[in-house]
Amino acid sequence: MASSKRDQKVVKPRSVCLSDVQHQSRAQRLIQQALSSDRLPHAYIFHGPDGVGKEMFAHSVAKLLLCESPKLGEGDSPTKDSCGTCRSCVLVDAGNHPDLHLVYRQLAASHPDSAVRGRKALDLGVDVIRHFVIDAVGLRPTVGPVKVFIIREADKITPQAQNALLKTLEEPPDTTFLILLASASDRLLATTRSRCQMVGFASLPSEFVAQRLAELVDGLDAKTAELLAILAQGSLGRAVLYAQDGFAESFDEVATMLAGLDRVSALKYSKRIVEMAKESADRYKKRDKNLSDAAARRVALGDILGAMAAWYGSYLHAAAGRPHPFESRRDGIDQETAAQSIDAISDAEFRLAQNAHAPLCIDGLMFELASV
Numbered sequence: 001m002a003s004s005k006r007d008q009k010v011v012k013p014r015s016v017c018l019s020d021v022q023h024q025s026r027a028q029r030l031i032q033q034a035l036s037s038d039r040l041p042h043a044y045i046f047h048g049p050d051g052v053g054k055e056m057f058a059h060s061v062a063k064l065l066l067c068e069s070p071k072l073g074e075g076d077s078p079t080k081d082s083c084g085t086c087r088s089c090v091l092v093d094a095g096n097h098p099d100l101h102l103v104y105r106q107l108a109a110s111h112p113d114s115a116v117r118g119r120k121a122l123d124l125g126v127d128v129i130r131h132f133v134i135d136a137v138g139l140r141p142t143v144g145p146v147k148v149f150i151i152r153e154a155d156k157i158t159p160q161a162q163n164a165l166l167k168t169l170e171e172p173p174d175t176t177f178l179i180l181l182a183s184a185s186d187r188l189l190a191t192t193r194s195r196c197q198m199v200g201f202a203s204l205p206s207e208f209v210a211q212r213l214a215e216l217v218d219g220l221d222a223k224t225a226e227l228l229a230i231l232a233q234g235s236l237g238r239a240v241l242y243a244q245d246g247f248a249e250s251f252d253e254v255a256t257m258l259a260g261l262d263r264v265s266a267l268k269y270s271k272r273i274v275e276m277a278k279e280s281a282d283r284y285k286k287r288d289k290n291l292s293d294a295a296a297r298r299v300a301l302g303d304i305l306g307a308m309a310a311w312y313g314s315y316l317h318a319a320a321g322r323p324h325p326f327e328s329r330r331d332g333i334d335q336e337t338a339a340q341s342i343d344a345i346s347d348a349e350f351r352l353a354q355n356a357h358a359p360l361c362i363d364g365l366m367f368e369l370a371s372v
């Protein structure tokens with residue numbers, strides 16, 4: 001397989017202010033309302049799909065809270081934003097403001113206790129939460145009047161660590177703000193959720209994802225950007241990963257297999273799909289050393305099944321008269337059989353999520369798709 005497009009260079013996004021975050025008007029409105037009433041809750045949960053701007057938005061909120069001279073917009077309901085030029089703003093943009101604490105599971109590797117450092121950081125355990133959040137909340141801000149904690153993958157905070165964090169979430173010092181980022185907020189305990197203001201984030205429009213992707217990834221052509229945006233289903237973060245991993249090539253291979261799929265080739269293609277998932281899982285694990293084999297394989301297979309569903313989905317797009325960046329062609333597939341095939345793919349995804357044996361599950365799926 002060609003590997004020329006793998007490891008594509010991503011241009012680092014410039015620093016952002018609140019007003020730069022697009023297509024999250026609900027979150028914008030909630031924050032601006034709280035800011036204008038001067039009653040900003042001290043603990044937030046930003047929840048929604050990965051890669052739609054939750055962390056970027058949290059950073060821009062933190063930048064505003066830390067800003068030395070915030071600016072006020074004009075009009076009837078003026079919006080507040082960071083100035084972007086004061087010492088504090090510059091420190092936040094450079095990623096080294098001492099009062100902005102970014103907390104993530106891999107911080108376990110910097111924990112003072114060697115036993116914690118030695119463990120694989122699959123989740124956010126109580127030791128990390130205690131050291132990097134609870135103890136740090138008790139300290140005074142270094143530069144300005146407040147400090148802000150942003151906790152990535154908060155849905156991976158263990159129940160024990162959540163219990164330890166409850167008191168901090170309930171009564172943080174006036175000088176402290178906590179923003180928890182979660183893609184699956186239902187995995188957080190009800191007691192955690194009830195102590196935080198919930199702010200939901202939505203998937204991004206695929207035209208917007210395609211446009212931003214082309215800006216962020218060096219040398220990516222518009223058609224590939226459009227394809228990756230569709231495959232990423234409204235997540236810019238995932239689209240960027242797909243571009244880096246050359247996922248458009250994987251999609252082409254999947255599309256070729258599906259176009260030539262019959263009962264004779266089903267088993268051969270199934271083997272190849274499992275192999276592709278393994279290659280992709282290895283890339284995920286290279287990127288995140290703390291990812292378990294099972295989790296990496298699940299994500300990788302999910303990507304490929306998503307690509308398969310998108311291939312069949314293009315029949316439905318075409319039937320609805322909507323443009324699509326790729327054309328699916330196989331004799332005998334119509335709207336109805338495309339919809340049935342997508343259902344079969346969803347069933348396989350469900351079985352894999354229940355820890356079904358992956359090769360057997362994909363064998364079964366390919367036979368089913370060949371028979372439709």
Ligand SMILES: [Zn+2]
Pocket residue numbers: 066067068069070082083084085086087088089
């Ligand atoms: Zn500023």
